[in-house]
Amino acid sequence: TSLSIFLFIIFFMKVDIVVHGRGYLQIKDKNILIEHPDGGRIKELLVREGSVVKEGQLLAVIDNSYIAEEVAKAVQQKKSYSIRIERIEAEINNTPFVIPAKISNKEKEYYSYEKAIYDSEMNNLKNELTTSESVEKQRKAEYESNLIKIQGLKKDLEYAYKQEKMVRDLVKIKAAAKGTLIEKEADLQKIRNELNLAESMTSVLQSGIETSVLDTNEIKSKFKKEKNNEILKLQEAITEIDAKLVGINARRKQSNIYSPVPGRIQKMFKPNEGSVLPAGGALFEITPDNVPVIAVVRLDTKDRDKVWSGMNVKIDIGGTGGTRTEPVSGQVKVVSADSLNDEHGNRYYQAEIILTGGKQKNLFPGMAVDAYILTGKRSIADYFFSPIIKGMKRSFSEQ
Template identity: 25%
Template sequence: MGRALSLFGLGAQAPRERRGEGIREMDWQQSAPMRGYEPELAPPPRNAPARMPNNNTAVLDVRDARRDGGFGDAPRLTGQHNLPARMGHAPAVPQTGVRRLVGTAGTALTTGMTFIAAQGTAAHLDDDTDEQLVPRVGRMFENELRLGLRVLLVAAVFGGGWLTLVPLAGAVVVPGNLVVQSNVKAIQHPTGGIVAEIKVDNGKRVAAGDLLVRLDATQSQAQLQSITKQLNEQRAKIARLSAERDGLEQPEYPATLTSRADDPNVRAVIASENALFKARAVTRKSQKELLQGRIVQLNNEISGMESQLDSKTKQIDLIKGELAGVQDLYDKRLVPLTRLTTLQREAARIDGERGQLVSSVAETRSKISEAELQTVKIDQDFRSEVVKDLSESQAKEGDLVEKSVAARDQLDRIEMRAPNSGTIHQLAVHTIGGVIKPGETIMELVPDSDELQVEGHVQPKDIDHVHTGQDAMVHFNAFNSHTTPKLSGQVSFVSPDITNDPRTGSTFYTVRITLPDEERKRLGDVNLKPGMQAEVYVQTGTRTMLSYLMKPVLDQWRRAFVE
């Protein structure tokens, strides 16, 4: 111990002037302590840098501390504690970091030994010689060092136990915002229009069904009236065509028209279709009557021709009898040949006329059949035309019905009403006569009756630690953390797939945390509003500090041996 103390300049050594000139530079390590030399060494001030005296000697003297007032009743050390002689004779060199560290350590040990020597040894050190003082101080320093080592050992045991045995709660920290369960309602118009009236302002509370904005209805009403007129015409036409198809005496109009018979438009449409029905019926009747008259005429012609045919037949019979008698007379040479040939020509002529009459009768009968066929064809063609027109009219009616529904819906949307109760937010229209684009968000409605939830974004690397039903702690950043408690909640929703933010390009999973009513009541008069920022701690279980510290090392170890 004395050798160790002497290395730091604490060993007792005679002054340079009492040593011989022949002593070597390293003889200070073996020099015996000298008696009778008592230089004064005051403890260095706190935080003062280590200094080397000109004679390279650090002197510790506490024997006269009681008289000097340095240590009260503490004893004093007598002796000269020199720095190495080499440092006194060596040329001045710049002090390195190691040299400065050694100097500082020596000063600290000197001060420490002075303090140790002053504790509880005042009654014994006055009688000690220099040879006895250094071992005693060394033993005292050794005891203090052992005590420090014991303290360090106890601290290491307790620290190791805490690292390996004490569990620490783990959590996934998720930033989030307070939202309503059914989300904020965006008030939009599908087709747009011109603003005619604005009934609300930002921050106004409205009830479900309250009027928010009214648009100009001129175009929508004109469009609906045009479609309604066309629809009435088609329905009246369908009724008239159905009556013509079924051979009814007059059309049977639907209740959608008869119930509005007082409407001038409906009344005009019905009158027009009735007139057309009658006109078409008269036309068909005239055509058929004309054909019937033609048939009667042809039948009369046939009757006349048949009478002529009967007459010709009788004439032929008479001529045949006369010709037979003249033939006998001619055979007897009683009449001339001219007489016989004249009768034969007359018989042939009458027979030819009879044949023409037969042919004319057949031709006339054919004309009658053709006229009858035309009569039937009039009805058939008319019915075919009616069926075709009826089919087209029914198709147009269906198209007009759809257009009418759309036009009526557009007219109904002229008045934009609140879907539920809430507060108006971000009103975007402020000008009467302003134009609203189709699908443009006119305002937002924040529901006040829905449950408030915290919506957070979990990083993909942490999603394996978050699941539905997991407990979570919620802290609202807008409130004082010292006066506002953290609320306990539960994870009620985890998105099934990742979400991409088009603005930032980040990816995340959306989670929602439900706050029970009893937890919200803990806030007292604090009013929660949608949009407030919150910090969510999703509890993931407990781990020891050692496992936290060793996890990166173990992960790197596993990856290091994978090719």
């Protein structure tokens, strides 16, 4: 059906996630500076000044073992969040939160911590529900008692009618005093008043029961809503950790330094193994064998952790007279190790993109470019629901 096709498209059709950068074309006519964004100790140097190198040749190995510590920390944090989600789901479903038998000591520590929270949260919920349900039971008992009272008063009223009629008939034949009739009429009116009051209380007591039921349901609903919001926050945190791990793994790959172009080692800034390289420190200066046209673009500082060497790029290149050429494919080769300042003092990162497409005949230095760096894919549904979820989280968050 059309609905099935529509749902399939929005949930399973993926669109590109891109980081946009704007810049220009230039001739790669200067030496290439090889820098390392994270630094570390130089473990191996495989070339010397004057060495002829090929593109992709291994030049050096950096010991950045601290990255392994970051990975371990991120993995443990993700595990703790996953266990927390498991605990919250048990709270929502009112099911036992059980500590597995075969787990590591660290996981046992996480589970024990969450088990203590689970017991406390469920005990608090139980106390709230017990209080609310006791009020509900009390009001139901009052309602039932009032119904019984009404039934009794109706019987009393029926009997009082008979008594009043009998005395009235006796008064007519002067077999009873008129004062007795007045007493019977007063008794009858008293029962009528009590019955009217009891019947009027029926709706009041019924409303009280409904309010108590709503209060009980509100406690349950509020509890689940808060717990679902906690899960959303934890899932978002796990997504951020996954993205962080992707970046960390990319940085781990940077422990091997490769030549981005064929050429010659013009200068070595750290010629000895064992030397300590600071973050963003320069390692080599390479004179390339050729001078290709490249795109030099500026990236927002918030996008730096999403862009890495080797990512594919779609490039729109501005032509003359307001026309535009067909998009050209490219690949990120170098991203500046540190941020730079523009003429207004704004910070940015600079990326150099090698053009890999074949249609480069009419490309000239100085042409404006818009680069779209492909960082992943996302379903159309994500675009619809992500703003809604974020808006709900903001709405239900405590200010």
